[in-house]
Amino acid sequence: MATSVDPLLETLAHAAQAGDQKAFGELVKKLMNPVMALxxxxxxxxxxASDLAQETFVAAWKELAHFRGQSSIKSWIWRIAANRSxxxxxxxxxxxxxxxxxxxxxxxxxxxxxxxxxRDELRRDVLAxxxxxxxxxxxxxxxxxxxxxxxxxxxxxxxxxxGTVKTLYRxxxxxxxxxxxxxxxxx
Amino acid sequence: MIxxxxxxxxxxxLGQDRLPDDLARHLDDCxxxxxxxxxxxxxxxxxxxxxxxxxxxxxxxxxxxxxEREVRATTTVTVVRPVWLVRLSAVAAAALLLISTGLVxxxxxxxxxxxxxxxxxxQVADSGVPAVQNEDDEMxxxxxxxxxxxxxxxxTFEAGDQLLDDLSDDEVSYLKTALKAGDLL
Numbered sequence: 001m002a003t004s005v006d007p008l009l010e011t012l013a014h015a016a017q018a019g020d021q022k023a024f025g026e027l028v029k030k031l032m033n034p035v036m037a038l039x040x041x042x043x044x045x046x047x048x049a050s051d052l053a054q055e056t057f058v059a060a061w062k063e064l065a066h067f068r069g070q071s072s073i074k075s076w077i078w079r080i081a082a083n084r085s086x087x088x089x090x091x092x093x094x095x096x097x098x099x100x101x102x103x104x105x106x107x108x109x110x111x112x113x114x115x116x117x118x119r120d121e122l123r124r125d126v127l128a129x130x131x132x133x134x135x136x137x138x139x140x141x142x143x144x145x146x147x148x149x150x151x152x153x154x155x156x157x158x159x160x161x162x163g164t165v166k167t168l169y170r171x172x173x174x175x176x177x178x179x180x181x182x183x184x185x186x187x
Numbered sequence: 188m189i190x191x192x193x194x195x196x197x198x199x200x201l202g203q204d205r206l207p208d209d210l211a212r213h214l215d216d217c218x219x220x221x222x223x224x225x226x227x228x229x230x231x232x233x234x235x236x237x238x239x240x241x242x243x244x245x246x247x248x249x250x251x252x253x254x255e256r257e258v259r260a261t262t263t264v265t266v267v268r269p270v271w272l273v274r275l276s277a278v279a280a281a282a283l284l285l286i287s288t289g290l291v292x293x294x295x296x297x298x299x300x301x302x303x304x305x306x307x308x309x310q311v312a313d314s315g316v317p318a319v320q321n322e323d324d325e326m327x328x329x330x331x332x333x334x335x336x337x338x339x340x341x342x343t344f345e346a347g348d349q350l351l352d353d354l355s356d357d358e359v360s361y362l363k364t365a366l367k368a369g370d371l372l
Binding site: 033126 | 195198199201202226227230231233234235236237238239240241242246247249250251253254255257258259261
């Protein structure tokens with residue numbers, strides 16, 4: 001969970017701060033999947049997600065000297081990923097393109113066909129729903145639901161007031177309920 | 188709190204493992220709110236978990252390799268130099284400038300400066316600092332060697348002063364005016 005501090009991650013972060021590239025490489029390995037999942041749901045596109053994740057970690061390496069340990073390293077990297085994702089979404093052309101396209105779903109190779117189909121369907125549904133949310137709301141929803149962040153943590157990550165963050169989440173959930181009714185998610 | 192407010196709070200807890208005690212107690216007593224929570228849980232189940240969106244292993248490894256390459260490329264080695272070494276470098280640079288200036292002056296003015304290379308070589312040999320041989324005997328080798336020894340051992344401007352002492356007033360004046368070296372001298 002994002003709210004708990006992982007001692008291993010913090011140790012790796014401190015070693016990386018001292019210039020240990022191997023430690024940073026381990027940190028990247030530990031956080032790669034959740035960061036890429038976040039950027040994927042934010043952007044709706046796998047290639048873009050890879051680019052954003054890459055930018056996130058490279059920026060983290062460059063800025064590591066400024067990490068003071070006031071938040072967990074995970075939250076700190078989340079903040080970078082969130083900013084990168086928001087910047088991407090707020091780029092007008094890309095945003096328009098995103099809203100007009102159906103999110104592509106990549107094929108998986110290690111699942112059974114049935115399982116693979118279910119996962120692909122699930123991803124498609126979620127990405128379609130996420131694409132209906134404004135960027136800030138999308139980010140709050142992602143950090144809260146998928147990353148299990150507390151509202152206080154999201155408030156720190158986004159630099160928004162606690163009440164605003166809660167409101168954004170409630171609005172996103174309301175939209176989700178409407179979306180579910182309209183698209184027949186529920187039986 | 189009324190049910191509407193409880194339901195707002197329930198929405199805030201979509202995706203969370205646990206509900207606060209007061210909310211959980213309310214659900215025990217209120218079938219309407221209980222149903223709202225069940226619906227939310229069902230929706231949550233449809234959204235899947237974070238891991239559903241993880242990339243393929245090959246893809247994450249590829250991205251990790253690119254990051255590793257970028258990190259290596261952006262790494263700058265920071266060498267902390269002692270302050271005295273920085274100061275010594277400045278002194279050496281100034282001394283070299285003076286020497287080269289003197290060389291130029293000598294070459295173009297045609298003046299013959301007295302030399303005592305033999306004496307200097309002996310002195311320098313004692314100190315362990317290699318002597319500089321001046322092939323044309325146009326420059327005061329003694330001064331050069333003194334300068335190098337001073338710079339390499341103590342790092343002060345004394346050697347520069349020695350050099351200036353060896354120059355005549357006319358030479359110093361020429362340096363100041365013709366070579367715009369007034370500030371240095």
